[in-house]
Amino acid sequence: MKIKVLLVDDHLLVMHGIQQLLENEIDLEVVNTVCDPALLETEIKKHNPNVVVMDIRMKNDNGIEWVRKIAQTYPTCKVVILSGYNYDEYIQAAYEAGAYAFVTKESSVFELANAIRQTYLGVKSFPINRLDHCNSPLTKTELDILQLISEDKTNAEISELLHISRRTVEHHVSSILRKLDADSRVGAVVKAIKLGLIG
Amino acid sequence: MVRLFMIGCCLAIFNLLLSLFYDIHFKLGILINTLLICLFIVYDLIDKGLEPLQMRKWHGKQEEIQKEKLAILQELLNGKHLQYCAKLIADLIHKTIDVSGVCIVWKHDHSPTVLHKTGMFRHFHDSELLSYACQSSHFYKMTMNEKSVFFYPMNIDDALIGWMMIGEKTNATVFDNEEQKLMKKIQMDAIELFTSSKTLQQIENQLKKTTEESRMSEQSHWLLLHEHEEEKRKVSTFLHDEVLQHLILLLNKLEWLIQKKNIDKKLFEDMKGLLQRDIFEIREMCHELYPVMVEDLGLKQGLSSLKRKCETNYNVIVEVNYIANLKIIPPFLSIQAFRIIKELVYNAIKHSSSRKIVVTVEETQQFLSIQVKDYGVGFKVPDHLLELSQTNHLGLITIQKRVHQLNGTLTIHSELGVGTCISVSLPITVEEGGGNENQSIISR
Ligand SMILES: Nc1ncnc2c1ncn2[C@@H]1O[C@H](COP(=O)(O)OP(=O)(O)OP(=O)(O)O)[C@@H](O)[C@H]1O
Ligand SMILES: [Mg+2]
Numbered sequence: 118m119k120i121k122v123l124l125v126d127d128h129l130l131v132m133h134g135i136q137q138l139l140e141n142e143i144d145l146e147v148v149n150t151v152c153d154p155a156l157l158e159t160e161i162k163k164h165n166p167n168v169v170v171m172d173i174r175m176k177n178d179n180g181i182e183w184v185r186k187i188a189q190t191y192p193t194c195k196v197v198i199l200s201g202y203n204y205d206e207y208i209q210a211a212y213e214a215g216a217y218a219f220v221t222k223e224s225s226v227f228e229l230a231n232a233i234r235q236t237y238l239g240v241k242s243f244p245i246n247r248l249d250h251c252n253s254p255l256t257k258t259e260l261d262i263l264q265l266i267s268e269d270k271t272n273a274e275i276s277e278l279l280h281i282s283r284r285t286v287e288h289h290v291s292s293i294l295r296k297l298d299a300d301s302r303v304g305a306v307v308k309a310i311k312l313g314l315i316g
Numbered sequence: 317m318v319r320l321f322m323i324g325c326c327l328a329i330f331n332l333l334l335s336l337f338y339d340i341h342f343k344l345g346i347l348i349n350t351l352l353i354c355l356f357i358v359y360d361l362i363d364k365g366l367e368p369l370q371m372r373k374w375h376g377k378q379e380e381i382q383k384e385k386l387a388i389l390q391e392l393l394n395g396k397h398l399q400y401c402a403k404l405i406a407d408l409i410h411k412t413i414d415v416s417g418v419c420i421v422w423k424h425d426h427s428p429t430v431l432h433k434t435g436m437f438r439h440f441h442d443s444e445l446l447s448y449a450c451q452s453s454h455f456y457k458m459t460m461n462e463k464s465v466f467f468y469p470m471n472i473d474d475a476l477i478g479w480m481m482i483g484e485k486t487n488a489t490v491f492d493n494e495e496q497k498l499m500k501k502i503q504m505d506a507i508e509l510f511t512s513s514k515t516l517q518q519i520e521n522q523l524k525k526t527t528e529e530s531r532m533s534e535q536s537h538w539l540l541l542h543e544h545e546e547e548k549r550k551v552s553t554f555l556h557d558e559v560l561q562h563l564i565l566l567l568n569k570l571e572w573l574i575q576k577k578n579i580d581k582k583l584f585e586d587m588k589g590l591l592q593r594d595i596f597e598i599r600e601m602c603h604e605l606y607p608v609m610v611e612d613l614g615l616k617q618g619l620s621s622l623k624r625k626c627e628t629n630y631n632v633i634v635e636v637n638y639i640a641n642l643k644i645i646p647p648f649l650s651i652q653a654f655r656i657i658k659e660l661v662y663n664a665i666k667h668s669s670s671r672k673i674v675v676t677v678e679e680t681q682q683f684l685s686i687q688v689k690d691y692g693v694g695f696k697v698p699d700h701l702l703e704l705s706q707t708n709h710l711g712l713i714t715i716q717k718r719v720h721q722l723n724g725t726l727t728i729h730s731e732l733g734v735g736t737c738i739s740v741s742l743p744i745t746v747e748e749g750g751g752n753e754n755q756s757i758i759s760r
Binding site for chain 1: 558589591592593595596597599600601608609612613617618620621624625627628629630631633
């Protein structure tokens with residue numbers, strides 16, 4: 118028996134893209150796609166899906182509210198959040214509302230399919246502990262930036278030194294912190310010295 | 317009539333007394349009486365004849381004073397105030413009476429200053445002159461360097477606003493009646509002039525202040541317009557220089573991939589990295605433009621993401637204390653509060669050099685109260701925040717405008733070397749528009 122999946126997203130193009138990708142998975146069946154969350158309840162009643170995959174943010178609706186509602190009214194129907202935002206706060210909010218998984222939209226279809234399977238089995242999967250990023254090696258640029266951070270350079274200075282935009286520096290710094298599982302710049306430097314990444 | 321009656325009475329009494337003490341012949345009596353009547357008439361005639369002469373002299377002086385008064389008023393209107401006023405009054409006194417000197421003291425806001433001095437008073441230093449402060453609210457006389465000096469206080473409603481010191485006449489004679497009358501008149505007029513001059517000065521200061529304020533407000537509006545344009549420029553260049561370039565690059569790489577017909581791992585990783593970077597940057601840009609998270613998840617979550625972002629990108633610790641009270645905060649208010657807090661936190665990062673920033677938000681029954689505190693260098697809070705617009709600082713002004721629009725209050729407290737604490741209180745039931753003036757600025 119296939120896992121029945123209902124897709125909800127007010128972005129038609131994205132939804133159909135995901136639908137196509139998911140249909141390649143033999144154990145999954147997309148029973149329907151819903152563009153307008155107002156129709157969601159009728160569709161759930163009609164298809165009784167095992168898993169609802171939905172965006173956290175739709176133009177006129179708050180995905181979190183929907184998760185809460187579905188979790189309360191249709192306990193057999195588990196929710197996977199697919200989000201354009203990957204901020205921890207969204208992940209936390211989805212978890213608290215009763216979702217089973219949180220997947221960012223840029224993740225591979227493999228990750229999404231996996232999350233759906235886990236959810237179907239009743240296993241929650243959230244990128245909360247950032248395990249999926251930990252211990253992956255730092256890139257050359259990231260190491261350079263880490264070195265500069267340890268020299269107490271600000272992002273603005275780093276951006277000038279390396280000829281990259283401020284935002285790009287921010288991207289690298291947040292990636293460094295994630296990979297080193299650190300909360301702050303100081304924390305990252307301490308960890309990097311311990312690991313022998315910088316001198 | 318009265319005069320005739322008086323003369324009659326005098327005569328009757330005189331005759332009565334005369335007849336009491338002397339036994340006078342009737343004829344002699346008539347003679348004496350006639351003589352007396354003639355005497356009265358002559359006196360009256362002389363008096364009447366001289367009157368126009370006296371009056372002319374008095375009127376002459378009066379007219380002169382009137383003329384001078386007009387001149388002084390004219391000068392006042394031309395914006396030359398107290399000093400000039402004093403000089404003119406001194407000149408007037410010199411013209412009217414031949415005195416050895418005039419010194420006019422103005423008791424402005426408790427500390428007296430010498431506005432103008434002439435003649436004998438020139439030989440004294442201001443501080444010396446002030447040491448002979450006017451001690452009473454009535455005219456009195458004293459001696460300075462063996463010369464008589466007369467104090468004429470100037471009072472408004474029992475409050476002493478200044479005084480005139482007049483040196484004795486050059487011929488050392490005393491003031492006669494008429495001169496005293498003239499001095500009294502000049503004294504009155506001086507008081508009148510000084511008060512109007514003071515009022516005028518106040519009005520002028522107010523006008524200056526208002527003009528300056530409106531000029532600064534103009535300037536800040538202009539800057540805000542520019543800021544608005546600058547924001548759009550930023551978004552546009554971001555889309556063009558970053559996103560678009562990367563998309564083009566990716567397209568080229570994709571085509572190359574197709575041509576090579578095999579999946580090159582390195583190339584793929586390249587493309588993935590590029591895309592991930594774009595996704596991150598666009599996300600950040602969106603969050604900066606509009607903190608949608610605050611709308612979706614609430615102010616508390618928004619602040620926790622702000623904290624993380626600051627701690628990631630700057631060497632600071634941001635402590636967030638959110639004291640919730642199960643209040644429903646309208647999303648619009650949350651967004652405004654978030655923007656205010658964000659600017660205050662970034663200000664503390666940019667300007668204070670404090671390593672720690674404490675953000676406290678409390679939902680009370682009626683208010684959302686916000687406090688952002690740092691332990692950094694502090695700054696001199698301008699009397700009027702609009703002054704900041706002249707040096708292109710818009711953050712605090714924008715906050716003030718927002719708070720004003722939301723009927724809230726803003727309090728800035730900053731002490732050099734100790735730190736800055738800015739509090740904002742916003743009423744939770746937001747009504748559209750309106751504004752108030754409950755804004756206070758404290759600086760030490
Ligand atoms: N926490 C603070 N500590 C020390 N100085 C401060 C602090 N906050 C503000 N200031 C001073 O007040 C000035 C005005 O701040 P404001 O936010 O209005 O402008 P700005 O930050 O310089 O520029 P922007 O328009 O980009 O915000 C700053 O230039 C700074 O000198
Ligand atoms: Mg600022």
